[in-house]
Ligand SMILES: N=CN[C@@H](CCC(=O)O)C(=O)O
């Protein structure tokens with residue numbers, strides 16, 4: 525199957541990792557991932573082939589007065605994924621990076637959206653590696669532009685995040701993507717179906733809670749995120765949609781687990797709960813697209829956050 529021509533700025537580079545030998549028994553991610561150029565060998569795979577794409581962007585976090593450095597995250601996640609053992613049959617390709625140039629966030633989001641839509645229409649499961657959480661609006665442009673959503677499938681956006689990111693600002697940033705989506709869905713004659721797992725009450729103002737209520741956003745507070753509560757919350761959300769866009773803001777995790785983010789969480793949702801939600805999303809058969817956002821390698825400790833991001837990607841594609 526040919527790959528569509530993609531508006532990427534940086535071509536995929538070969539991945540690296542520990543070498544134990546060739547063949548399935550020794551396979552690691554760096555050996556499994558192929559460059560998404562030319563033709564891809566789908567073999568006898570029964571699982572939808574996946575494509576990883578990077579979105580190198582700091583601009584949203586900068587505009588949102590956060591700690592910049594997320595533009596380096598796609599490379600850090602690939603480095604953390606490379607040495608991990610690959611247990612899946614799913615073909616995985618790397619399409620390279622879309623980079624936000626000279627602060628031109630909106631243009632970068634548009635390019636990434638075109639790439640994601642083209643890959644989705646080519647039958648791929650897409651994973652976008654952010655980038656600050658402005659990555660989410662690039663993802664949305666991709667899923668909203670895909671044939672599945674244009675043909676009327678009901679889209680749901682599930683955000684694993686300490687924050688609503690529903691800010692009403694003059695310019696798009698990492699704090700605004702879901703209000704942008706709500707407005708874009710309204711302009712398309714639809715209503716955004718948006719749910720958040722892990723909201724921190726002290727880290728979202730009353731104004732943000734009011735916006736969430738006005739938009740009918742469903743949310744589960746971090747302190748209420750037991751495994752059972754999260755499972756029931758996600759099951760209820762999944763029951764009302766056809767296709768899922770899952771977005772993981774790594775600051776949903778406790779600061780000890782994910783220190784390498786702009787806004788580390790004092791409380792956070794335990795990793796086993798987040799990982800179970802990811803497995804639930806995959807098991808639903810509704811996962812159309814996913815992204816992982818807000819990794820900032822400059823603030824990471826022993827690549828802890830990058831390793832968690834890699835582990836979650838491996839769950840989503842495993
Ligand atoms: N994407 C980030 N969103 C958060 C950041 C909060 C903070 O910097 O403390 C927000 O805008 O609310």
Ligand SMILES: [Mn+2]
Nearest residue numbers: 657685689773
């Ligand atoms: Mn966020």
Ligand SMILES: [Mn+2]
Nearest residue numbers: 686687773775
């Ligand atoms: Mn957040």
